[in-house]
Structures are given as structure tokens and as C-alpha cells.
Amino acid sequence: MPKAFSIPHDSGGRRTPPNPPPTRKTGLSMSDFQYQGPLEDDPVTTIASGLREKRLRFTKKIPNDHDSDICSPRDRRSALAVFDEAIETIGEDNRLEVTTEADYKIRVILGITKAQPSASVFQNKQQLAPIDPQYAEPRIEWHDDPYSYHSTWRLQHWRKDGWPDSFPERAIQKERTMQGEPRSWKDQDWAEPGGLS
Numbered sequence: 001m002p003k004a005f006s007i008p009h010d011s012g013g014r015r016t017p018p019n020p021p022p023t024r025k026t027g028l029s030m031s032d033f034q035y036q037g038p039l040e041d042d043p044v045t046t047i048a049s050g051l052r053e054k055r056l057r058f059t060k061k062i063p064n065d066h067d068s069d070i071c072s073p074r075d076r077r078s079a080l081a082v083f084d085e086a087i088e089t090i091g092e093d094n095r096l097e098v099t100t101e102a103d104y105k106i107r108v109i110l111g112i113t114k115a116q117p118s119a120s121v122f123q124n125k126q127q128l129a130p131i132d133p134q135y136a137e138p139r140i141e142w143h144d145d146p147y148s149y150h151s152t153w154r155l156q157h158w159r160k161d162g163w164p165d166s167f168p169e170r171a172i173q174k175e176r177t178m179q180g181e182p183r184s185w186k187d188q189d190w191a192e193p194g195g196l197s
Contacts, residue, residue: 012025049086051102055083071110072142078109078131085128098127105131111139117172124164133158133168 004059025032056075058079071079086102105121107113109131117136124130134140134151145151159169160166 014132019193020102037184044090044092044095048090051083051087051090051099054082055087075109075111078135079106082109082128082131089127094127101127108135118167122164122193130164133163 004128043108062068062076064073064076066073082102082105083139086098089099101120104113104129108115108119108121114137115135119136120126122130122133132151133154134145136154140151140154154171157174158168161168161171163171
């Protein structure tokens, strides 16, 4: 431990000067400037570091590329948002729940796991924010919806039906009765009844 300077004090009207600084050691190596003990005694810090490492490995493996056949930029952005929120939210009392939930949500976003509209990843009663409805089955793939007509329609109708605080049953029923391919929905008059008014 470095020697501390003595603080000048008043002893009967006289001030004593501080001790001179120590002579700097020479011949040191980088290890002399690095703490050698364990850095992560705290389980929360260890888990947060693990999440940061997973996030970094994900960003290095998956570029933000519109031509990617593994992960669209939209899905990449959503997965990174879940990583970031989990890292920020994790605490001593919720570390297991946050990591489990983040893993599940990221797997759904990336299409590794399927999730029905009633799945917990779309509910507001979790540790993390719900993910977008476009990932609910039937999943809206980016290559089928490049201008986001279908995903925007679903999001707006789910919200109108009370999502994420309640299950959007009417919006799901309405989507099931839509005519034509979702790609053609852009041609609909959205101001009409049944549109996005």
C-alpha cells in the first residue's frame, strides 16, 4: 500500500510541511501495476460479465448486414436490446430470472425457439420488457416483410387491443381473418374500417 502524505496541521501556530514523496521504483513490469487477486467475487458481476461476453461474441459473429441469411438487422437489433437491458437490470435478487428470461427472449428473436402469442416473452409481467409481436407465431420473417407492413399492422392492433398489459385476443383473431398475402396488405386502404385508422 502506498505511503500517504501527512496532512499539514496547526500545532501552536506552526505548520509542518508534508513528508516528501517517496522515490519512484524502477525496473517494474506491467504485473506490478495489475491487481493479481480474483476480480469477480460477486456472483452478479460474474453473470453480468458473462452476458457482456455473450453480447460481444454475438456482435462479432453476426454483422449488421441486410444480406445475412442468418440474422436480419432488425432481429440483431432486437437481440442486442435484450442483452443490454439484461445487463442493466441484473441484480442480486433477480440474477437467475433475468438470465433465463434474456436467454429465452434472444432464442425467440433469433428463431431458435418458437413462441405462441400467449408466451411469457410477450407479457409485461416479467423482469425485462416484452419483445415485439412480430416474433409470435406465425413469425413475421424480415425477408417476407421488408417494408414492415405486416409487423407494423400486428404491433398497432396488439396495442389497440391492450397489449402488453393484456392478451390481444381480438387482434389475433382479426389477423387470422385477413385476406391475401401480408405482402399485399400495403395496397389496402388503411383508413377503412378494419384498417389502421
